[in-house]
Amino acid sequence: MTDAVPTETPTPVSGTPVVLRAHGYEAAIASVGASLRSLTFDGRDLVVPFAEDEVRPAYRGTTLAPWPNRVVDGIHRFGGEEHQLALTEPNRAHALHGLLSWVSWNILDASDDAVTLTATVPAQAGYPWWLVVSTTYRLDADGLAQTVRATNLSDTPAPWGTGPHPYLVAGPATLNEWTLELPADTVLEVTPDRLAPVGLASVTVDAERFDFREPRVLGAVEIDHAYTGLIRDAGARATVTLTDPLGTGVAMTWDESCPWVQIHTADLPAGPGTPGHRAGLAVEPMTCAPDAFNDGSYDYDTGVIALAPGASSEAGWTISAR
Secondary structure, rough: OOOOOOOOOOOOOOOOEEEEEEOOOEEEEEEEEEEEEEEEEEEEEEEEOOOOOOOOOOOOOEEEEEEOOOOEEEEEEEOOOEEEEOOOOOOOOOOEOOOOOOOOOOOEEEEEEEEEEEEEEOOOOOHHHHEEEEEEEEEEEEEEEEEEEEEOOOOOOOEEEEEEEOOEOOOOHHHHHEEEEEOOEEEEEOOOOOOEEEEEEEEHHHHHHHOOOOOOOOOOOOOEEEEEEEEOOOOOEEEEEEEOOOEEEEEEEEEEOOOOOEEEEOOOOOOOOOOOOOEEEEEEEOOOOHHHHHHOOOOOOOEEEOOOOOOOOEEEEEEEOO
């Protein structure tokens, strides 16, 4: 008996690939996690990329749903019941970044400048609700826009939150040399070991580390914190901007659907020399705070959305060259 010989090229390990091109931008999307694999403008990287035939490094570029960031201890209380999620951040014992980051999303529609993908969150231990989630990436003259939309198919309200996870790149210099403008008045203080939320504070609590309301060089600061109290323009948009010493840059803009943003300087435990260490700045607009599923445990509005049966919620953001 002869073994069958495959007649089709296997899907790359990052999932089904889609490449979008328009207005000088090129975006590569991978179906696993509906991930932004790369984004360039006139050939210049705007995010830290990864290879098509590479297992995505951690959560780089993925779409976070049905929650961004962490659920502390994987335990949340919603609708009068306690739920235990799988602990997917074992070194800190939290449930990290939702349930769809390692799912291969289905491609519904694709063109030269846009693609829509969809995935289902099935009812399961720790999250007993059915949701259908779709995301659209679209290139236009302003850059790469992504929208995420969720619909609750269950007969009871479901906790919901979303956000992206790109690592932005300003130019050829190191992250330490980039200038950051972050229009936020308030930072969420966390425990140093597990990054569990403690409470809100003014960014002036440690201005050298947290206060980038006026653009300044990042230097050696290490940040892995959520910010809120966002300062918005006349159109209610918030924008984080990174600039390289050569004058190139990248910006991320979003509307009031995301009152929070996580900033991470990509410091890895093994430190310098580790691939990806401080290679880019994670800028993650979020519809809700870290551990938002435990909203009742905090004295501030976490932004968790109680998605009613049959209801939908949408959020979006744009990455652009500067």
